[in-house]
Amino acid sequence: MGWDDTTSRAVLHRLFEAGIRAADPRAILADHLPEPPRGRVVVVGAGKSAAVMATAVEEAWPEVPLSGLVVTRYGHAVPTRRIEVVQASHPVPDAAGEQAARRILSLMQGLTADDLVLALISGGGSALLALPDGGLTLADKQAVNRALLASGAAIGEMNCVRRHLSAIKGGRLAAAAHPARVVTLAISDVPGDDPIAIASGPTVPDPTSFAEARAILARYGAEVPDAVAAHLAAAADETPKPGDPRLAGAEFRLIATPQMALEAVAAEARALGLPPLLLGDALEGEAAVLGTVLGGMARSVRAHSHPLPAPCLLLSGGETTVTIRPGTPKGGRGGRNSECLLGLALALDAAPGVWALMGDTDGIDGSEDNAGAILGPDTLRRARDAGIDPRLALSSHDSYGLFSTLGDTIVTGPTLTNVNDLRLVLIA
Incomplete structure (x- = not known):
C-alpha cells in the first residue's frame, strides 16, 4: 500500500x-445480561452510554417487564420504550443530574431479594449522577468539579473526591438496593478498569477514605468551598467498604474496555x-x-x-x-x-x-x-x-x-x- x-x-x-x-452496546451488551429474576427488574444507570445501553436491554428482553431511569449527557439520548432517559450536564453537574440521581436512589426503596437492579454504568456517570451528601449543595459540587478539572488531577483522584461528597456514589446506590440482587454492566473509560473509578463506583465497595480525598485536594492546591472542606474534615459518613454485607451479592461485569x-x-x-x-x-x-x-x-x-x-x-x-x-x-x-x-x-x-x-x-x-x-x-x-x-x-x-x-x-x-x-x- x-x-x-x-x-x-x-x-x-x-x-x-x-x-x-468494538464498544458499541448495541452489539455487545446482550451477551452479558443475567437471567431475569422472579421479581421485578429495575434498570438504572448513568453515563454517556447509559441511554443506548438501556435500548440494548429493551431489545434483548422484549418480554421481560422493565422499569427504571437512566441519566446521560445532553445530546446522547436515544428513544426508549420502557426505561426513562434523562439528560444532564457533563463534565460539570447541573440540577437535572441532581434530580435524576435523587429519583434513581428513590427507586431502590422497597425492593426484595427476588428483585433485580440492573445498573448500566459508563464513563461520565460521575458528573451526571450528582447527589450532594449531607448539607452540601449542587453549587458546592460544581465548584469542586471545576477546581479539579483545572488542577491536573488524574481521573481516579477526581473520582475519589467526588465519592466522598456524594449520597449515591462509592457503593451507596447498591447499599440502598439491599436486599435486591444488583448486577452492574459497565463500559470502562478509565486506565486499569478499576470498578470504583468508573463513574465513581455507585454499586461497588469503596476502598478509599475521607482522608485520601482531603489529601488529593491539598496535593493539587484545589480551592473548594468552606462547606466542602468542613464536610471532608468531619468524615461523618464513610462510603461502604469491602466486606460490607449490603454489597455481598452485588456483581460487576465489564462489557467493554479500552x-x-x-x-x-x-x-x-x-x-x-x-x-x-x-x-x-x-x-x-x-x-x-x-x-x-x-x-x-x-x-x-x-x-x-x-x-x-x-x-x-x-x-x-x-x-x-x-x-x-x-x-x-x-x-x-x-x-x-x-x-x-x-x-x-x-x-x-x-x-x-x-x-x-x-x-x-x-x-x-x-x-x-x-x-x-x-x-x-x-x-x-x-x-x-x-x-x-x-x-x-x-x-x-x-x-x-x-x-x-x-x-x-x-x-x-x-x-x-x-x-x-x-x-x-x-x-x-
Missing part, C-alpha cells in the same frame, strides 16, 4: 471507527498490512508531554527501525490531563487529544512519513464539537501559513483553534459509547 497523505488519513479514520464499533477497543484497532491494522505496536491502555500524564514522547518513538522508527520497522502503527489509550497554570492566557479552546497531537507535531518538527489521529471514543474531546484531530507531515507548515504560531497555540491551550482552522478536527457527533481515548500514530 502506498502511504500518501490521502491513503494515510483514510486508514486512520477507518482504524478509529473500528475502535468505536483494551478491547485497542485490540480491535490492532486487528483492523493487521488486516490492512500495517503491523501494530500496542503501547498500553493506560498512558497518562500531561497531554503535550505524552505527545513529545510519542514523537520521539516515531522518530526512532524512522531512523532506526526501532522498536519495529516502518510501516507500522503506534497504538495507545488512556486519559491524559491538561493543567491550566496561573497566568495562562484565557480563551484557549482545546482538549486533551488535540493538545497531545499538537505536542506530537512539534516534537516531529515536520518529519516526513508520519500521520496521527487522536480522539475520544465518546465523540467529544474537551468542551468543543470534535472527537479529536488528525495531523500529517505538513501540519506545522500549514498552520504557520495560516498565521498561527503552533508553540503559542500549545502554551495557550488552543489546540482546537489550530486544528479547526486547518480543517483537521475529527467530528463524529456523540458515538454513544466511551472507552477513553485512542491515539494512532502511523509511520510509513
Whole structure:
C-alpha cells in the first residue's frame, strides 16, 4: 500500500471507527445480561452510554417487564420504550443530574431479594449522577468539579473526591438496593478498569477514605468551598467498604474496555498490512508531554527501525490531563487529544512519513464539537501559513483553534459509547 497523505488519513479514520464499533452496546451488551429474576427488574444507570445501553436491554428482553431511569449527557439520548432517559450536564453537574440521581436512589426503596437492579454504568456517570451528601449543595459540587478539572488531577483522584461528597456514589446506590440482587454492566473509560473509578463506583465497595480525598485536594492546591472542606474534615459518613454485607451479592461485569477497543484497532491494522505496536491502555500524564514522547518513538522508527520497522502503527489509550497554570492566557479552546497531537507535531518538527489521529471514543474531546484531530507531515507548515504560531497555540491551550482552522478536527457527533481515548500514530 502506498502511504500518501490521502491513503494515510483514510486508514486512520477507518482504524478509529473500528475502535468505536468494538464498544458499541448495541452489539455487545446482550451477551452479558443475567437471567431475569422472579421479581421485578429495575434498570438504572448513568453515563454517556447509559441511554443506548438501556435500548440494548429493551431489545434483548422484549418480554421481560422493565422499569427504571437512566441519566446521560445532553445530546446522547436515544428513544426508549420502557426505561426513562434523562439528560444532564457533563463534565460539570447541573440540577437535572441532581434530580435524576435523587429519583434513581428513590427507586431502590422497597425492593426484595427476588428483585433485580440492573445498573448500566459508563464513563461520565460521575458528573451526571450528582447527589450532594449531607448539607452540601449542587453549587458546592460544581465548584469542586471545576477546581479539579483545572488542577491536573488524574481521573481516579477526581473520582475519589467526588465519592466522598456524594449520597449515591462509592457503593451507596447498591447499599440502598439491599436486599435486591444488583448486577452492574459497565463500559470502562478509565486506565486499569478499576470498578470504583468508573463513574465513581455507585454499586461497588469503596476502598478509599475521607482522608485520601482531603489529601488529593491539598496535593493539587484545589480551592473548594468552606462547606466542602468542613464536610471532608468531619468524615461523618464513610462510603461502604469491602466486606460490607449490603454489597455481598452485588456483581460487576465489564462489557467493554479500552483494551478491547485497542485490540480491535490492532486487528483492523493487521488486516490492512500495517503491523501494530500496542503501547498500553493506560498512558497518562500531561497531554503535550505524552505527545513529545510519542514523537520521539516515531522518530526512532524512522531512523532506526526501532522498536519495529516502518510501516507500522503506534497504538495507545488512556486519559491524559491538561493543567491550566496561573497566568495562562484565557480563551484557549482545546482538549486533551488535540493538545497531545499538537505536542506530537512539534516534537516531529515536520518529519516526513508520519500521520496521527487522536480522539475520544465518546465523540467529544474537551468542551468543543470534535472527537479529536488528525495531523500529517505538513501540519506545522500549514498552520504557520495560516498565521498561527503552533508553540503559542500549545502554551495557550488552543489546540482546537489550530486544528479547526486547518480543517483537521475529527467530528463524529456523540458515538454513544466511551472507552477513553485512542491515539494512532502511523509511520510509513
